[in-house]
Amino acid sequence: xxxxxxxxxxxxxxxxxxxxxxxxxxxxxxxxxxxxxxxxxxxxxxxxxxxxxxxxxxxxxxxxxxxxxxxxxxxxxxxxxxxxxxxxxxxxxxxxxxxxxxxxxxxxxxxxxxxxxxxxxxxxxxxxxxxxxxxxxxxxxxxxxxxxxxxxxxxxxxxxxxxxxxxxxxxxxxxxxxxxxxxxxxxxxxxxxxxxxxxxxxxxxxxxxxxxxxxxx
Amino acid sequence: xxxxxxxxxxxxxxxxxxxxxxxxxxxxxxxxxxxxxxxxxxxxxxxxxxxxxxxxxxxxxxxxxxxxxxxxxxxxxxxxxxxxxxxxxxxxxxxxxxxxxxxxxxxxxxxxxxxxxxxxxxxxxxxxxxxxxxxxxxxxxxxxxxxxxxxxxxxxxxxxxxxxxxxxxxxxxxxxxxxxxxxxxxxxxxxxxxxxxxxxxxxxxxxxxxxxxxxxx
Numbered sequence: 128x129x130x131x132x133x134x135x136x137x138x139x140x141x142x143x144x145x146x147x148x149x150x151x152x153x154x155x156x157x158x159x160x161x162x163x164x165x166x167x168x169x170x171x172x173x174x175x176x177x178x179x180x181x182x183x184x185x186x187x188x189x190x191x192x193x194x195x196x197x198x199x200x201x202x203x204x205x206x207x208x209x210x211x212x213x214x215x216x217x218x219x220x221x222x223x224x225x226x227x228x229x230x231x232x233x234x235x236x237x238x239x240x241x242x243x244x245x246x247x248x249x250x251x252x253x254x255x256x257x258x259x260x261x262x263x264x265x266x267x268x269x270x271x272x273x274x275x276x277x278x279x280x281x282x283x284x285x286x287x288x289x290x291x292x293x294x295x296x297x298x299x300x301x302x303x304x305x306x307x308x309x310x311x312x313x314x315x316x317x318x319x320x321x322x323x324x325x326x327x328x329x330x331x332x333x334x335x336x337x338x339x340x341x342x343x344x
Numbered sequence: 345x346x347x348x349x350x351x352x353x354x355x356x357x358x359x360x361x362x363x364x365x366x367x368x369x370x371x372x373x374x375x376x377x378x379x380x381x382x383x384x385x386x387x388x389x390x391x392x393x394x395x396x397x398x399x400x401x402x403x404x405x406x407x408x409x410x411x412x413x414x415x416x417x418x419x420x421x422x423x424x425x426x427x428x429x430x431x432x433x434x435x436x437x438x439x440x441x442x443x444x445x446x447x448x449x450x451x452x453x454x455x456x457x458x459x460x461x462x463x464x465x466x467x468x469x470x471x472x473x474x475x476x477x478x479x480x481x482x483x484x485x486x487x488x489x490x491x492x493x494x495x496x497x498x499x500x501x502x503x504x505x506x507x508x509x510x511x512x513x514x515x516x517x518x519x520x521x522x523x524x525x526x527x528x529x530x531x532x533x534x535x536x537x538x539x540x541x542x543x544x545x546x547x548x549x550x551x552x553x554x555x556x557x558x559x560x561x
Contacts, residue, residue, distance in 0.1 A: 165382045165383045165384065165464070165466075166382045166466050166487055166491055166494070166495065167382065167484070167486065167487025167488045167491055193494055194467060194494055194495055194496075194497075195493065195494055195495070195496055196490070196493050196494050198490055198493070198494070217467075217497065219436065219465075219467035219468050246467070247382070247466065247494070247495075248436075248465060248466070248467050248468075249382075249383050249464065249465070250411060250434075250436035250463070250465050250468070251436050251465075251467070251468065267384070267486060267487075269384065269484060269486040269509065269512070270383055270384025270484075271384045273413070273415055274383055274384060276412065276413050276415070277383070277410055277411055277412055277413050277415070277464070278383060278411055278412070278464075279411075279412055280411075280434065292486065294515070295486070295512060295515055295516075298511070298512055298515055299512075
């Protein structure tokens with residue numbers, strides 16, 4: 128009973144901070160993605176690819192969460208995009224107060240899109256509102272077809288699913304169509320993209336859809 | 345302060361149950377592996393492959409943890425191996441009390457090896473003792489070379505690292521040698537295997553090593 132009370136308090140506090148962040152993002156006309164996935168699905172590669180392709184269309188900033196290291200922020204920073212690294216030191220997900228503190232470093236900058244690259248974890252981050260407009264889940268095709276059924280909350284809470292590394296499909300028993308089918312079982316309205324950051328497959332379709340979402344905010 | 349107290353209580357309670365389980369496993373002469381990894385690295389495929397190869401050498405039982413579904417226990421059960429499924433219903437890791445309850449279903453059976461397939465999560469399960477003899481971390485080669493640096497606790501706490509899906513190496517920029525190098529940086533004594541459940545590469549070496557560990561218990 129004591130634990131449940133503490134958990135509720137944590138979530139209530141998180142939601143209050145997330146709500147404040149959401150107002151701030153709206154005021155500044157910034158569209159915000161909370162990008163979720165397992166470790167090693169290509170979140171940073173996707174952000175790199177998007178940054179290169181969209182630099183003449185809209186401006187992007189990134190907040191990166193990792194348990195340890197600032198490898199990802201170095202990779203993104205190399206593209207001349209503003210980036211703030213959060214190292215959680217063992218923490219398994221981002222919470223709104225961490226994003227609020229990181230966002231303070233971006234207050235002097237103008238940008239249209241903020242991507243929050245969450246900690247690589249398909250379970251815990253799904254339950255925490257960070258003030259984002261949309262949650263997007265990235266799945267590597269190598270992970271197998273059953274992940275939406277095994278980890279339903281993150282797929283249910285996401286507006287879009289990006290199935291990445293499709294260039295590896297010829298060498299796998301797993302098919303993107305199987306992942307899509309299972310994702311639609313847990314979330315019939317989820318929008319599904321199939322991408323490869325190596326061959327560029329599907330990246331333009333994903334960016335076009337994102338642009339339309341940004342315009343309708 | 346309140347939260348820290350609750351967390352400490354949870355860990356103390358877990359450790360007490362794990363300690364009891366460890367005595368029980370020793371009494372019954374069972375060797376126990378706590379198998380940890382991200383989602384979709386091939387934990388169940390490895391168990392399937394091991395079960396087929398070792399059926400005339402030693403007997404195996406499996407406890408499987410998943411956030412949702414009993415897909416994995418069905419796959420393992422099809423091999424005529426005793427298997428108990430734990431569905432955590434959103435929980436991000438196994439705790440000793442869940443294993444103790446699952447293990448009750450195996451008390452009437454004789455077996456030499458118990459594999460506890462943990463929830464697919466590279467962060468949270470690493471901190472919970474389940475009474476196992478060894479933690480083993482499974483990494484898919486598709487996840488990239490930097491995972492040991494980004495998720496150091498699970499690699500530090502594991503006695504062995506199995507780098508799986510090496511059949512995909514020709515199609516990736518990532519090399520098994522790079523993962524190994526980073527794993528040794530965070531845990532210089534970790535034993536590293538390179539395996540493919542598709543081509544059978546490295547499975548015999550892993551089983552031989554495991555056999556020697558089981559004999560020395």
